[in-house]
Amino acid sequence: METRELRYFxxxxxxxxxxxxxxxxxxxQPPLSRAIARLERRLDTVxxxxxxxxxxxxxxxxxxxxxxxxxLDAVAAAEARTRRAGQPGLVLAAxxxxxxxxxxxxxxxxxxxxxxxxxxxxxxxxxxxxxxxxRGEADAALLHLPFDSTAGLDTEELHTEGxxxxxxxxxxxxxxxxxxxxxxxxxxxxxAPRYPRPDGTHPDGPGPAIRDHAQLYQLVALGRTCAVLxxxxxxxxxxxxxxxxVPDAPRVxxxxxxxxxxRSRPLADLLRVAADG
Amino acid sequence: METRELRYFxxxxxxxxxxxxxxxxxxxQPPLSRAIARLERRLDTVxxxxxxxxxxxxxxxxxxxxxxxxxLDAVAAAEARTRRAGQPGLVLAAxxxxxxxxxxxxxxxxxxxxxxxxxxxxxxxxxxxxxxxxRGEADAALLHLPFDSTAGLDTEELHTEGxxxxxxxxxxxxxxxxxxxxxxxxxxxxxAPRYPRPDGTHPDGPGPAIRDHAQLYQLVALGRTCAVLxxxxxxxxxxxxxxxxVPDAPRVxxxxxxxxxxRSRPLADLLRVAADG
DNA sequence: CCCGGCGATACCCGACGGGTATCGCCGTAG
DNA sequence: CTACGGCGATACCCGTCGGGTATCGCCGGG
Numbered sequence: 001m002e003t004r005e006l007r008y009f010x011x012x013x014x015x016x017x018x019x020x021x022x023x024x025x026x027x028x029q030p031p032l033s034r035a036i037a038r039l040e041r042r043l044d045t046v047x048x049x050x051x052x053x054x055x056x057x058x059x060x061x062x063x064x065x066x067x068x069x070x071x072l073d074a075v076a077a078a079e080a081r082t083r084r085a086g087q088p089g090l091v092l093a094a095x096x097x098x099x100x101x102x103x104x105x106x107x108x109x110x111x112x113x114x115x116x117x118x119x120x121x122x123x124x125x126x127x128x129x130x131x132x133x134x135r136g137e138a139d140a141a142l143l144h145l146p147f148d149s150t151a152g153l154d155t156e157e158l159h160t161e162g163x164x165x166x167x168x169x170x171x172x173x174x175x176x177x178x179x180x181x182x183x184x185x186x187x188x189x190x191x192a193p194r195y196p197r198p199d200g201t202h203p204d205g206p207g208p209a210i211r212d213h214a215q216l217y218q219l220v221a222l223g224r225t226c227a228v229l230x231x232x233x234x235x236x237x238x239x240x241x242x243x244x245x246v247p248d249a250p251r252v253x254x255x256x257x258x259x260x261x262x263r264s265r266p267l268a269d270l271l272r273v274a275a276d277g
Numbered sequence: 278m279e280t281r282e283l284r285y286f287x288x289x290x291x292x293x294x295x296x297x298x299x300x301x302x303x304x305x306q307p308p309l310s311r312a313i314a315r316l317e318r319r320l321d322t323v324x325x326x327x328x329x330x331x332x333x334x335x336x337x338x339x340x341x342x343x344x345x346x347x348x349l350d351a352v353a354a355a356e357a358r359t360r361r362a363g364q365p366g367l368v369l370a371a372x373x374x375x376x377x378x379x380x381x382x383x384x385x386x387x388x389x390x391x392x393x394x395x396x397x398x399x400x401x402x403x404x405x406x407x408x409x410x411x412r413g414e415a416d417a418a419l420l421h422l423p424f425d426s427t428a429g430l431d432t433e434e435l436h437t438e439g440x441x442x443x444x445x446x447x448x449x450x451x452x453x454x455x456x457x458x459x460x461x462x463x464x465x466x467x468x469a470p471r472y473p474r475p476d477g478t479h480p481d482g483p484g485p486a487i488r489d490h491a492q493l494y495q496l497v498a499l500g501r502t503c504a505v506l507x508x509x510x511x512x513x514x515x516x517x518x519x520x521x522x523v524p525d526a527p528r529v530x531x532x533x534x535x536x537x538x539x540r541s542r543p544l545a546d547l548l549r550v551a552a553d554g
Numbered sequence: 555c556c557c558g559g560c561g562a563t564a565c566c567c568g569a570c571g572g573g574t575a576t577c578g579c580c581g582t583a584g
Numbered sequence: 585c586t587a588c589g590g591c592g593a594t595a596c597c598c599g600t601c602g603g604g605t606a607t608c609g610c611c612g613g614g
Binding site for chain 2: 590591592593594595
Binding site: 004087261264 | 339
């Protein structure tokens with residue numbers, strides 16, 4: 001099976017309509033029909049049930065749809081990783097607005113190494129760093145437990161810290177020295193922010209939908225929401241936002257992650273610097 | 278990137294010689310040269326250093342070799358799984374000679390289900406079942422912890438049991454009611470069998486290299502080695518082999534494993550029967 | 555009953571994959 | 585020093601196949 005055939009099949013299986021799939025693929029419908037028919041002949045398996053008013057997946061078609069997506073992702077990751085391995089420099093993915101201090105220190109320490117290469121920092125929305133790594137678009141990523149998934153990645157823990165609540169300056173709760181998670185649940189004036197799910201959609205609710213820390217700071221400053229974030233975020237607060245410790249919030253571990261078995265010289269240097277620092 | 282190009286590149290990267298790679302691929306050398314050159318042009322990356330006396334991988338080439346193998350495996354698994362999804366019946370992989378009783382019960386119980394399909398049992402050498410699953414050549418497999426790896430698979434525990442030592446009838450150690458692992462280490466007359474590593478090779482040593490339980494029974498009966506196996510193997514012993522409990526050997530868990538997200542009707546039935554039984 | 559939407563078929567063309575012959579480079583043997 | 589042999593690259597040719605346009609056949613709805 002060629003990747004082109006898999007791409008064609010995925011397009012048809014997703015659209016369930018040869019015409020629309022052909023448009024999406026930038027080609028005409030007849031060669032697409034033939035390509036799918038040839039694929040079915042070679043696999044000796046019916047993938048699609050056509051009646052003259054549309055298309056439906058067979059059981060085998062559902063299997064191939066799932067497997068083809070996996071295979072195409074692997075091919076795309078191979079291409080992305082190879083492309084970047086051929087060019088100098090590292091790409092490091094980090095959550096926008098998170099661990100800025102630690103990130104700055106890491107970059108400075110690595111830049112001071114002999115033989116270090118330029119590091120391109122890609123600031124991501126929540127949860128996007130893992131996807132960048134898995135797609136081969138980044139060499140390493142800063143992740144935060146327990147929020148990000150490390151499945152299928154190698155990791156090195158860098159730092160663990162408690163969390164603080166961020167409140168708009170002047171809010172009644174700011175008179176307290178410490179807060180509990182329960183104090184922050186269901187505040188009518190400060191509805192909890194809605195973080196994106198792994199698939200990028202937001203749950204429903206009264207609070208604002210947010211995509212990264214920068215948005216969150218601003219919304220807290222505007223008195224629209226409150227947030228619970230790692231201690232280190234206090235370094236970047238200005239006086240329109242107040243931080244109060246939340247001892248019962250889970251501790252947050254910042255870790256460096258990279259794809260397993262990828263150990264180029266520059267990446268190995270970066271990992272060593274991170275582990276030492 | 279097309280899978281054909283990846284196959285070509287892997288062949289050249291493994292042979293480090295265009296001529297031999299072309300033979301392996303069943304084609305002539307010039308089109309292979311051109312295909313690799315085109316791949317490099319499209320990736321805008323040098324994959325191979327050619328001096329006139331051979332070929333060497335660049336850093337990017339090493340990356341692509343690793344990634345291309347992963348991607349090609351994914352494509353091959355997609356093809357195998359789809360092929361079999363299009364045909365009736367299930368394929369169940371099991372270690373030859375292990376868990377025979379449990380396997381027989383499972384097959385009988387499933388066959389009695391309404392709507393059950395024929396089950397093709399593939400008896401494997403040690404450690405091969407996981408590979409069959411991952412390559413898409415089996416729908417489910419019987420694995421044994423702590424020997425087999427379940428990484429990347431969904432599993433259901435079926436049974437846990439202790440282990441016994443198998444000794445040739447008449448061996449001096451058979452006078453004991455129980456044995457310890459230490460009793461069986463470094464016996465000069467019964468050197469430990471050499472089980473295959475995950476890559477199929479055998480470690481060095483004095484004992485016989487074995488590939489499955491059937492071989493092992495026979496070698497024990499011949500007085501060439503001894504073995505520590507799950508209790509249930511006693512059901513198939515004849516009187517030329519004696520079993521003695523080994524309480525300090527790790528307990529063995531038999532489990533049913535299947536590729537994540539694969540839940541066809543027949544497989545779901547089999548899993549339900551296995552969980553109930 | 556006719557029209558419209560959809561997939562399949564017929565037919566054509568150009569590009570690309572693959573083959574043979576040969577070159578250019580270099581290391582080595584005589 | 586030259587001749588040879590091994591290896592990858594280049595030149596050139598051919599057939600196949602991927603893709604395009606036109607059209608058909610089927611069916612469901614207005």
